[in-house]
Amino acid sequence: MLTCCFQTTAALTQGLERIPDQLGYLVISEDGVLASAGELENDEHTAGVIMQMVRTACRFRLHGSAEPPFKRMSVMLEDFVYMVTISGQKVFVVKRQNNQREPVNV
Secondary structure (H helix, E strand, O other), X not given: OHHHHHHHHHHHHOOXXXXXXXXXXXXXXXXXXXXXXXXXXXXXHHHHHHHHHHHHHHOOOOXXXXXXXXXXXXXXXXXXEEEEEEEOOEEEEEEEEOOOOOOOOO
């Protein structure tokens, strides 16, 4: 049984650990956190905040559209960025280092 669960978790997180500058990740469903690692490991608070943001953004549907109004969302902060992707019934969150440089004024 444990092998089955590990394979399912590995399938959910495949590729997330190879994202450049990633500091951690979450895989979330309506039932809660399915997988997590790095700085976001077991971070139920951040998962809850991100899910509330996703629910709020999903209220902005186009008339007659069954599709969610977005597939990706970025939450940019000074030092890092949360990259949020919706796929199927799951929300994938990657926390990355924000390497965006300030414009140079001359």
